Amino acid sequence: SYELTQPPSVSVSPGQTASITCSGDKLGDKYVCWYQQKPGQSPVLVIYQDNKRPSGIPERFSGSNSGNTATLTISGTQAMDEADYYCQAWDSRNAVFGGGTKLTVL
Amino acid sequence: EVHLVESGGGLVQPGGSLRLSCAASGFTFSSYDMHWVRQVTGKGLEWVSGIDTAGDTYYPGSVKGRFTISRENAKNSLYLQMESLRAEDTAVYYCIRQVGGDNPFDSWGQGTLVSVSS
Numbered sequence: 001s002y003e004l005t006q007p008p009s010v011s012v013s014p015g016q017t018a019s020i021t022c023s024g025d026k027l028g029d030k031y032v033c034w035y036q037q038k039p040g041q042s043p044v045l046v047i048y049q050d051n052k053r054p055s056g057i058p059e060r061f062s063g064s065n066s067g068n069t070a071t072l073t074i075s076g077t078q079a080m081d082e083a084d085y086y087c088q089a090w091d092s093r094n095a096v097f098g099g100g101t102k103l104t105v106l
Numbered sequence: 107e108v109h110l111v112e113s114g115g116g117l118v119q120p121g122g123s124l125r126l127s128c129a130a131s132g133f134t135f136s137s138y139d140m141h142w143v144r145q146v147t148g149k150g151l152e153w154v155s156g157i158d159t160a161g162d163t164y165y166p167g168s169v170k171g172r173f174t175i176s177r178e179n180a181k182n183s184l185y186l187q188m189e190s191l192r193a194e195d196t197a198v199y200y201c202i203r204q205v206g207g208d209n210p211f212d213s214w215g216q217g218t219l220v221s222v223s224s
Contacts, residue, residue: 035211045211088210095141
């Protein structure tokens with residue numbers, strides 16, 4: 001079955017750029033989306049189709065996808081961005097999630 | 107505004123059954139694919155089933171043969187029938203909307219907790 005791999009944790013200083021990777025075989029051939037989940041809340045879509053932002057998501061969130069790696073980038077990271085982030089792609093009508101990355105802003 | 111409200115969670119013994127429901131509002135339910143995703147406390151997200159607008163269903167190997175997803179468009183409702191439950195099925199179960207194809211999950215419910223324990 002298809003697998004997506006994320007680093008368990010990423011740390012970033014406020015105002016700096018955070019990058020969270022998601023790796024999978026020929027991932028660049030698929031659309032990748034990213035979800036943000038804060039403690040006690042349901043996940044929220046922050047990036048879809050590799051690099052599109054839903055309405056209401058700040059411009060500091062961006063995405064890319066090429067080769068075997070997709071990347072979520074948060075520019076000018078704020079304290080409110082501290083959360084778990086999950087990548088997701090589709091494999092033959094099956095949804096596949098990465099294991100999640102805890103972003104710490106310190 | 108899109109609303110997805112899950113219900114039916116609770117404590118069940120190993121080997122038991124449970125039926126989850128999801129009440130949808132704020133959109134044309136019949137025009138969307140619907141899914142269930144679960145999350146063990148403190149762990150990641152796991153997709154457990156999907157049903158498209160034609161009624162075709164999809165499952166991962168971990169639940170195939172034990173879980174059945176269904177929908178009732180006239181009642182704007184989604185269901186998940188869970189059989190032969192195991193301790194590892196303990197999780198929060200989310201009801202989710204999706205446009206279809208390889209589009210993302212664009213709206214999530216608040217989730218309902220299922221606990222499988224003796």
